[in-house]
Amino acid sequence: MDKYNLNFKLDEVPKYIQISKHIKKLIDSDFIEDGEKLPSIRKLSDLLGVNNDTIINAYKRLQVEGYAVQKVGSGTYAKRKEISRNFKKDYSDTLKKLSPSILNQYVDFTGETASSEFFPVSTFKMVINEVLDRDGAEALTYQELLGYEGLRNNINKYFWNNKLSTEDVLIVSGAQQGIDIVSKALLNVNDNIIVEKPTYSGALSVFKGRRTNIYEVPMLQDGIDLNQFEKILKKNKIKCFYLMSYFQNPTGMTYSLSKKKEILDMAEYYDFYIIEDDYLSELIYDENIEYKSFKAMDDSDRVIYIKSFSKIFLPGIRIGYLIAPVKFRESIQNSKVNSDISTSSLMQRALSLYIEKGFWREHITSLKDIYANRYKYMEDKIMQILCDKVCFNSPGGGLNFYLQIDSSSKVNSIDLFYKCKESGVLLTPGVLFHKYPKEGEEYFRLGFSQVSNEKIEKGLNIINNMLKSE
Amino acid sequence: MDKYNLNFKLDEVPKYIQISKHIKKLIDSDFIEDGEKLPSIRKLSDLLGVNNDTIINAYKRLQVEGYAVQKVGSGTYAKRKEISRNFKKDYSDTLKKLSPSILNQYVDFTGETASSEFFPVSTFKMVINEVLDRDGAEALTYQELLGYEGLRNNINKYFWNNKLSTEDVLIVSGAQQGIDIVSKALLNVNDNIIVEKPTYSGALSVFKGRRTNIYEVPMLQDGIDLNQFEKILKKNKIKCFYLMSYFQNPTGMTYSLSKKKEILDMAEYYDFYIIEDDYLSELIYDENIEYKSFKAMDDSDRVIYIKSFSKIFLPGIRIGYLIAPVKFRESIQNSKVNSDISTSSLMQRALSLYIEKGFWREHITSLKDIYANRYKYMEDKIMQILCDKVCFNSPGGGLNFYLQIDSSSKVNSIDLFYKCKESGVLLTPGVLFHKYPKEGEEYFRLGFSQVSNEKIEKGLNIINNMLKSE
Numbered sequence: 038m039d040k041y042n043l044n045f046k047l048d049e050v051p052k053y054i055q056i057s058k059h060i061k062k063l064i065d066s067d068f069i070e071d072g073e074k075l076p077s078i079r080k081l082s083d084l085l086g087v088n089n090d091t092i093i094n095a096y097k098r099l100q101v102e103g104y105a106v107q108k109v110g111s112g113t114y115a116k117r118k119e120i121s122r123n124f125k126k127d128y129s130d131t132l133k134k135l136s137p138s139i140l141n142q143y144v145d146f147t148g149e150t151a152s153s154e155f156f157p158v159s160t161f162k163m164v165i166n167e168v169l170d171r172d173g174a175e176a177l178t179y180q181e182l183l184g185y186e187g188l189r190n191n192i193n194k195y196f197w198n199n200k201l202s203t204e205d206v207l208i209v210s211g212a213q214q215g216i217d218i219v220s221k222a223l224l225n226v227n228d229n230i231i232v233e234k235p236t237y238s239g240a241l242s243v244f245k246g247r248r249t250n251i252y253e254v255p256m257l258q259d260g261i262d263l264n265q266f267e268k269i270l271k272k273n274k275i276k277c278f279y280l281m282s283y284f285q286n287p288t289g290m291t292y293s294l295s296k297k298k299e300i301l302d303m304a305e306y307y308d309f310y311i312i313e314d315d316y317l318s319e320l321i322y323d324e325n326i327e328y329k330s331f332k333a334m335d336d337s338d339r340v341i342y343i344k345s346f347s348k349i350f351l352p353g354i355r356i357g358y359l360i361a362p363v364k365f366r367e368s369i370q371n372s373k374v375n376s377d378i379s380t381s382s383l384m385q386r387a388l389s390l391y392i393e394k395g396f397w398r399e400h401i402t403s404l405k406d407i408y409a410n411r412y413k414y415m416e417d418k419i420m421q422i423l424c425d426k427v428c429f430n431s432p433g434g435g436l437n438f439y440l441q442i443d444s445s446s447k448v449n450s451i452d453l454f455y456k457c458k459e460s461g462v463l464l465t466p467g468v469l470f471h472k473y474p475k476e477g478e479e480y481f482r483l484g485f486s487q488v489s490n491e492k493i494e495k496g497l498n499i500i501n502n503m504l505k506s507e
Numbered sequence: 508m509d510k511y512n513l514n515f516k517l518d519e520v521p522k523y524i525q526i527s528k529h530i531k532k533l534i535d536s537d538f539i540e541d542g543e544k545l546p547s548i549r550k551l552s553d554l555l556g557v558n559n560d561t562i563i564n565a566y567k568r569l570q571v572e573g574y575a576v577q578k579v580g581s582g583t584y585a586k587r588k589e590i591s592r593n594f595k596k597d598y599s600d601t602l603k604k605l606s607p608s609i610l611n612q613y614v615d616f617t618g619e620t621a622s623s624e625f626f627p628v629s630t631f632k633m634v635i636n637e638v639l640d641r642d643g644a645e646a647l648t649y650q651e652l653l654g655y656e657g658l659r660n661n662i663n664k665y666f667w668n669n670k671l672s673t674e675d676v677l678i679v680s681g682a683q684q685g686i687d688i689v690s691k692a693l694l695n696v697n698d699n700i701i702v703e704k705p706t707y708s709g710a711l712s713v714f715k716g717r718r719t720n721i722y723e724v725p726m727l728q729d730g731i732d733l734n735q736f737e738k739i740l741k742k743n744k745i746k747c748f749y750l751m752s753y754f755q756n757p758t759g760m761t762y763s764l765s766k767k768k769e770i771l772d773m774a775e776y777y778d779f780y781i782i783e784d785d786y787l788s789e790l791i792y793d794e795n796i797e798y799k800s801f802k803a804m805d806d807s808d809r810v811i812y813i814k815s816f817s818k819i820f821l822p823g824i825r826i827g828y829l830i831a832p833v834k835f836r837e838s839i840q841n842s843k844v845n846s847d848i849s850t851s852s853l854m855q856r857a858l859s860l861y862i863e864k865g866f867w868r869e870h871i872t873s874l875k876d877i878y879a880n881r882y883k884y885m886e887d888k889i890m891q892i893l894c895d896k897v898c899f900n901s902p903g904g905g906l907n908f909y910l911q912i913d914s915s916s917k918v919n920s921i922d923l924f925y926k927c928k929e930s931g932v933l934l935t936p937g938v939l940f941h942k943y944p945k946e947g948e949e950y951f952r953l954g955f956s957q958v959s960n961e962k963i964e965k966g967l968n969i970i971n972n973m974l975k976s977e
Contacts, residue, residue: 097567097571100571101567101570101571101696101697102695102696102697103695103696126837129652133651133652137645150649153644153645153647153648154644156644156647158639158643158644158646158647161639161647162636162639165635165639166632166636169628169631169632169635173628174623174624174626174628174821175607175623176628176823177623177626177628177631177821177822177823177824178623178821178822178823179620179822179823181603182599182603210680210825210847210851211847211848213844213845213846213847213848214846214847217845217846217847221716225572225573225718226571226572226573226696226718227571227572239844239845239848242841242844242845243845246691246842246845248695248696347848351644351647351648352647352648352649352848352849353646353647353648353649353849353851353852353853354647354851354853355680355847355848355849355850355851367596371712372716374683374709374712375683375687375709375712375713375716376683376684376687376846376847377680377681377683377684377687377825377846377847378681378683378709378817378822378825379822379823379825380825381680381823381824381825381851381854382823383823383824383854384851384853384854
């Protein structure tokens with residue numbers, strides 16, 4: 038309780054404000070952990086020698102500011118803005134500091150997107166020139182609010198068999214923006230949201246930024262644990278559930294058809310919405326995996342579908358799209374306008390023509406071949422080199438493996454990260470995908486999109502040594 | 508008070524939640540106006556037959572959700588998410604529905620950006636091709652977190668005489684994104700922010716979306732009214748002041764040097780930060796106006812400077828940049844990453860080369876000539892055609908005039924909008940630039956960037972008729 042003590046200032050600032058500021062500082066500087074229960078009102082009022090109302094007001098203020106959440110019948114709990122922040126910062130600083138030429142000397146397993154070495158620059162250049170010749174300055178002005186109509190048409194035609202209408206599609210500047218604008222339109226302070234555990238850190242950051250209450254449900258091999266999921270739904274009014282339907286990041290798991298159906302039924306019954314992040318479903322290597330998105334099965338308009346083109350195509354293009362339930366369209370569209378008005382129109386037109394001319398399909402087919410082979414190679418090598426030190430499930434698609442360090446090894450993935458870095462290997466510790474620090478320490482992710490076969494073997498051998506040396 | 512009545516449901520939902528939901532609905536559906544004082548706790552508890560605590564809890568909940576704000580010693584006030592929403596929607600729907608070919612038949616005074624007819628497509632095409640030949644697929648991958656280094660270098664060199672460091676500049680996807688990411692990084696629910704009155708509606712929407720408390724200070728000819736400004740600063744802890752330093756949108760007013768200095772001093776004294784939206788300072792026609800941004804005068808790191816390239820260059824390019832005080836850099840940078848990861852890298856590289864090769868300067872010089880002439884023509888014609896029906900100040904730069912309808916005319920600008928639309932003229936009513944509905948009704952904005960001299964005369968004559976006909 039000591040940390041709660043403070044010397045009240047003799048100025049006109051009311052005591053409840055001084056108390057709430059003090060606690061805020063304790064939360065921000067890690068003296069109070071995220072999710073930690075704050076002292077009871079009586080206890081704290083005794084300690085500080087103030088009356089109960091002062092503490093009640095201080096706690097209310099913390100709630101308003103999103104620093105605390107009250108659980109009925111249980112008390113008040115601290116809520117931190119950004120967790121495991123220090124390591125997260127260290128991780129991103131490490132990657133940031135490495136210039137492309139230095140990075141080339143590393144075995145870099147942190148890549149999340151298709152490698153630029155396979156990108157058909159000359160074809161894309163041709164397409165851009167054709168667009169500029171065809172549309173002139175038009176290609177560089179604002180688009181319609183929903184995005185370039187030609188692109189929306191082609192998305193409907195080539196990816197949805199014309200089952201949508203052109204008005205259903207909203208162009209966004211990548212999937213990250215999709216998550217951000219949906220959050221701004223739908224989520225307010227202290228709204229409840231469920232995420233997969235572990236989950237994509239970029240989504241976690243957005244939900245934390247909105248100061249929502251985040252519930253995590255563990256991932257199993259065919260999607261989240263439905264029992265735990267329903268327990269939460271029964272107890273709390275949930276607004277949204279954020280998921281990745283194929284090759285979930287980081288676990289690589291894919292939802293079974295039956296689980297999708299059950300979740301859609303629950304969405305209707307418990308009145309929540311599904312944010313489906315379909316970020317990599319083009320890369321299915323396992324023939325037993327069928328592609329059917331939540332959105333395709335969504336009869337009751339419960340799914341906000343977000344599609345990224347950046348992961349598979351090229352990140353620098355910054356284009357994705359979103360299909361929202363009718364009732365949210367206006368607010369999400371406003372949210373897009375307030376975020377960046379519109380997405381680069383030249384890029385939209387170029388991508389549209391690229392799809393229309395059949396280059397997209399061609400490119401994806403060749404990428405899939407390349408990565409299916411690399412996937413197989415990586416899978417074999419992990420089993421060969423790391424077999425007794427990790428366990429993992431084969432995702433059957435995507436661009437990474439998620440490995441659990443065997444309990445016989447004493448090393449956690451943060452230590453592993455630092456050690457491997459020293460030896461020229463970069464990997465992504467599991468802690469980055471969790472709401473609370475310390476969780477996910479026994480996992481790490483290896484992405485193979487940027488790594489040649491030769492480097493894969495070299496990198497895995499180094500990881501093996503690091504896991505052994507403990 | 509009738510509207511506050513409700514029949515409590517006999518279920519387990521606590522009464523204070525039922526009450527807060529009811530009031531929320533009343534606010535959302537306009538039965539309670541934004542800024543309207545809610546009934547006192549005693550009054551409402553009497554009316555509903557519940558005890559005081561229930562109302563206190565209901566009001567607290569409204570506060571947490573950003574639907575109410577408590578003013579010390581005065582009571583609780585409603586806060587609406589989006590004001591004058593119906594007209595705003597109607598306005599944007601009207602513009603949205605007009606296809607480019609139909610829009611061509613209108614006299615369109617709603618334009619805010621330089622016309623695409625002057626855009627040097629072939630030069631830009633050449634630059635894009637040069638970038639793709641030079642950088643290959645690199646031009647289409649993620650950039651450094653701050654944006655393409657070459658562009659940041661050139662911004663420093665060509666716009667800041669190398670007075671900055673390259674690390675000071677953060678590339679964003681247009682000024683709107685700049686406002687959005689700064690808000691996400693700095694502003695929380697119920698934080699206090701000051702804006703100019705009237706102000707840019709895109710900024711207002713963002714601040715409302717963060718559920719901040721917005722204070723408005725009237726614009727005078729040389730910037731805001733400092734007396735009113737300081738009164739607010741004395742009474743409230745203000746976090747930010749959002750302003751447009753040159754040719755303020757919509758008033759066209761420009762800050763005097765002395766006022767800039769005073770505001771910067773106040774920022775230090777009262778501990779707030781200035782968000783400077785420098786959206787159009789390239790187009791200065793009046794020789795007496797000197798260009799010196801708040802940022803250039805900022806000795807105590809109080810200014811968050813946001814620069815748009817879209818207004819003057821081409822909107823479809825979606826690039827701007829931001830210079831933030833050192834203490835906010837990390838959080839603003841994170842906010843950018845969480846918003847859309849990075850800005851289109853090909854566009855960044857193309858713009859960088861365009862600036863480097865001197866095309867930027869050339870383009871701006873020619874644009875300035877064109878628009879200075881049109882500005883003069885428009886100014887003359889307004890005086891000639893509308894002289895006895897409006898009053899206005901000449902901004903001395905920029906792309907629009909802001910006109911006040913003479914009180915002898917009975918028409919307000921919303922009616923004027925609808926009538927003019929019928930007769931083929933589009934204009935922007937002042938209400939769009941205000942926090943509260945009904946305010947700004949006697950003003951309208953005429954942008955001349957998209958209108959030829961011939962059409963200017965035609966359009967003004969029609970407006971004249973509409974103002975006369977009342």
